[in-house]
Amino acid sequence: MRTRVTDMFGIEFPIFAFSHCRDVVAAVSRAGGMGVLGALYFTPEELEMELKWIDDHVDGRPYGVDVVMPASYAGADLGVDSPQDLVARLQGMIPEGHRKFVDDLLAAHDVPPLGEESDAGRVLLGWTDATARPQVEVALRHPIALLANALGPPPADIVELAHAHGVKVAALASTPRHAVKQAEVGVDVVVAQGTEAGGHTGEISTMVLIPQVVDAVDVPVLAAGGIGDGRQMAAGMALGAEGVWTGSIWLTVEEADTPEMAKRRILEATSRDTVRSRSWTGKPARLLKNEWTDAWESAESPGTLPMPLQFMLISDALRRIGRSDAAELATFPAGQIIGTMNQVKPARDVVFGMVEQYVEAMERLERLTRD
Amino acid sequence: MRTRVTDMFGIEFPIFAFSHCRDVVAAVSRAGGMGVLGALYFTPEELEMELKWIDDHVDGRPYGVDVVMPASYAGADLGVDSPQDLVARLQGMIPEGHRKFVDDLLAAHDVPPLGEESDAGRVLLGWTDATARPQVEVALRHPIALLANALGPPPADIVELAHAHGVKVAALASTPRHAVKQAEVGVDVVVAQGTEAGGHTGEISTMVLIPQVVDAVDVPVLAAGGIGDGRQMAAGMALGAEGVWTGSIWLTVEEADTPEMAKRRILEATSRDTVRSRSWTGKPARLLKNEWTDAWESAESPGTLPMPLQFMLISDALRRIGRSDAAELATFPAGQIIGTMNQVKPARDVVFGMVEQYVEAMERLERLTRD
Structure with a gap:
């Protein structure tokens, strides 16, 4: 399977796995997808340790880091740096x-x-410019392939800094207008995320959002929100995306450090x-x-x-x-896809299962069109 | 394009168009899809006239009627018939x-x-059993191919009555549990409708819902909610649906009798x-x-x-x-897809445009997989 995104990162499958768990990140990257570590909960010192661990366990495959630099938040104008x-x-x-x-x-x-x-x-946490920047500095000292920003367009100087380190930049968009702003500051990939996604999310559904974003920007788009199996991956690609961004489905894989109580409820x-x-x-x-x-x-x-x-x-x-x-x-982010998650499997099996089901979906579609 | 649904109705494209406007219904059926008239706003006498008009203008192509028989409503237990x-x-x-x-x-x-x-x-309106049944009786006097129910499983005797007239029955489901109940009362087609749809709708998005419904029932499933172009149609089919059910996109076609003010706002x-x-x-x-x-x-x-x-x-x-x-x-049902509707076209062009874009999406997907 080949898209601008697989070419950009040299990955086998355009499957991005967002997770706060380093084991999941490394396992997905080793399986041919791309793990992206959510840095939010880590101090710079902790993040340094997590990334060091990933470097040692990812077999040289590309991986990414996700930070949260909200475009707006209370106190942004207080002029306080520390x-x-x-x-x-x-x-x-x-x-x-x-x-x-x-x-x-x-x-x-x-x-x-x-x-x-x-x-x-x-x-x-990493929810302000002042707390997210040190995370970015730590991340750029590691051989990461992608820096993603979860809330709004990343600051232009961060995009430049990442590019100067040879690191691609992605941002999550929940409207076509967001996506255009992100393309303007130079992001390399837009993650168009529908309302069904877990965590911070907009109002427009994935089905409606993806084609609008694909039409609005020239950079490749990843489909996010409600993507859990190969049929949903095929649907995302049918909508014009060049890959998928997944999150909730990694909460219940074998490697995940999700608290047992949360795993059971999901x-x-x-x-x-x-x-x-x-x-x-x-x-x-x-x-x-x-x-x-x-x-x-x-x-x-x-x-x-x-x-x-x-x-x-x-x-x-x-x-x-x-x-x-x-x-x-107990409060935790979870997308609507949790309704279909009822088995604990290794991350590798989830990646391969998704690819297999994607191929089956494509074969089924080709038969419909031929007949 | 061939699915169990195109076979069931002898239609060229598995595109269902829900509309309260008879002109739209007839135009879509003539173009090779299947128009479905929403009966809600009509008295039995008016419905008779509308269906007579469609019979005279549909060139013998199949069409359907949609009624609203809610499984629950205030007064259902009053024992009042008239x-x-x-x-x-x-x-x-x-x-x-x-x-x-x-x-x-x-x-x-x-x-x-x-x-x-x-x-x-x-x-x-037709929002109770007492008001919807006379509509069903009128509809079954016409050569309709499909009777659809918009809220919950249709009463079992209505399903039997329709089948006795050689008419297939569909019902709209917003959860897999609804779909199973509908299959149990004998519906021939389940319309799995995501939250992004206009009108009465559930909470689960189309992307998440369709595979769950497809896995839960044996009858063919139509994808509804957020379906407006051929990429979304291809996505619905990738998710396992055998056709699509559309609504909002017909509000702004040339034939639609939508009030001008509403058309402009959409x-x-x-x-x-x-x-x-x-x-x-x-x-x-x-x-x-x-x-x-x-x-x-x-x-x-x-x-x-x-x-x-x-x-x-x-x-x-x-x-x-x-x-x-x-x-x-001004209050009217509208799905999220209205964000992409900004041109007035004849219904026939919308059908053909959707099919053309579907084919393009399929070709693009096949290239991705081949590479």
């Missing part, structure tokens, strides 16, 4: 009523406190068990629907805060929930 | 606060009253200008997003009523808005 100062300023912007709502919700579900384990340095869920919600980061993201997402939609909800304040508000709460038995509040 | 008695009983179930909300909304937009033109007999709209809302019928339906849909989501909204009360409540209001200049309140 993450520590930024955190202090932003903490002051969180209303007491919001803190009380979260505390009450956790109390109602008997979630124990954290004790001394709170780590204020983590509450921003394996049991149907495609109706997700919801687009601002309750995680302040920007709409598709999450597993549960008592957490319901609470933020309830009459008692104070409403969510803008990025990055919402995650700052809930960061400790998420950690407390993760260590408790309150599975009904 | 539409008149049912209307009287149901009117009493509409709270005064809701009537006031609608009146105030229209007053705020300077929408004039109707005068003597209110027609209480229309407020139910041609201008982007794919982000729709919203899934209960404000039309009480069940979630994708509508053009405007001040009407916003009002029902506002803090002042009394919330929507269950089907068929919501439409009874707003029926006169919709007519008043349609005759006024309050375009900002």
Whole structure:
């Protein structure tokens, strides 16, 4: 199978696998696709260790890193450069009523406190320019083939810096207008992501979005959102994409370090068990629907805060929930495709299964047309 | 192109066109696809006239009729058979606060009253068993090839009756579970419809839904929701469908009797200008997003009523808005595909254009696989 994307990266299959788990990234790249490590949860020091591990386990195959540089967020105009100062300023912007709502919700579900384990340095994650840039600097010290930005067009100087290192740049777009802006700053690949995707996502479905983006830009497009098997891969290519970008399906592979509780819930869920919600980061993201997402939609909800304040508000709460038995509040990004995920397999088998099913779908289509 | 669906109906292209406009239905069937008339807005007498017209203009090609027999609705258990008695009983179930909300909304937009033109007999439309059955009886007196039901599995006796007349039955499903129920009552075709579709629609996207439905039932599946061009048709077939069911794209064809104001707004709209809302019928339906849909989501909204009360409540209001200049309140079903509709063409050109683009998409896919 050959597209501009397989040529660009020297990969066998145009299958991109977004994952926060280094084992998944390396396994997909070794299988002939391209793993992309989500850097969000890592400090620069941790990211350095993760990438070193991937370098040692990827057998020289290309892989990528995904950072989050939102085009807009609260505090972007404060003129504060150090993450520590930024955190202090932003903490002051969180209303007491919001803190009380979260505390009450956790109390109602008997979630124990954290004790001394709170780590204020983590509450921003890589969700601001100030926190994502150090991640980019770390990433560019490794032999990565792709730098992807998950929210809006990447800053022009980052695109230049990546290109100067021989690294291609991708960005996620949920409207044709986003895609055009991204092409203008020089991205090499646009990931057109439909509303059914897990994590931050727009309103337009993959079926409707992909042809609009393909028509709007000259660079190759990857189809994202609802892509989990070879039929969906073939559909994405029929819509004009030159490859697919997948995420949720890697949450339940053998290699994934997804918490057991989350894995179990994903394996049991149907495609109706997700919801687009601002309750995680302040920007709409598709999450597993549960008592957490319901609470933020309830009459008692104070409403969510803008990025990055919402995650700052809930960061400790998420950690407390993760260590408790309150599975009904566990919050994580998940796309509608989770309804079809009900088996744990090695990442390699998922890649090969997708390719095999893609070929079968193509043969079926060719028979229909011939008859 | 040959699938079980083209064989079943003796049609050239597996393209189904849902429309409330008889001219569109006849034009699509004559072009080699299959027009399906939405009966909802017609009294049995009007439907008789529409179908007579189609019989005279379809050149003997097959066409279908779509009715709405919801599996559940308020008043279904009242044991009232005549539409008149049912209307009287149901009117009493509409709270005064809701009537006031609608009146105030229209007053705020300077929408004039109707005068003597209110027609209480229309407020139910074909949205109950009592009002849809007479439509079915009319339809079966005509040489229709397909009877489709838009909300849930059709009653088993209706399926039998249709089959006794040599008429195939289709039903729209928005989850694999719906599809299984429909196959159990004996439908011949399942229309798997994604959330991006206009009108009544579920939550799961077309990309995610189609393979699940294809895997769940043995009868052929049509892909619906977000299908507007030949690339989307090819994608639907790649997902396992044996044809496509389209709706919104026919609103702007030359033959369509869509009100000029609505046509203009659809041609201008982007794919982000729709919203899934209960404000039309009480069940979630994708509508053009405007001040009407916003009002029902506002803090002042009394919330929507269950089907068929919501439409009874707003029926006169919709007519008043349609005759006024309050375009900002005009309410009509529209899918996300409206973002790509910006040209008025004859229905025949849309059919042929879709087929041509389908063939191009297939050729492009075959080249990718060969390389």
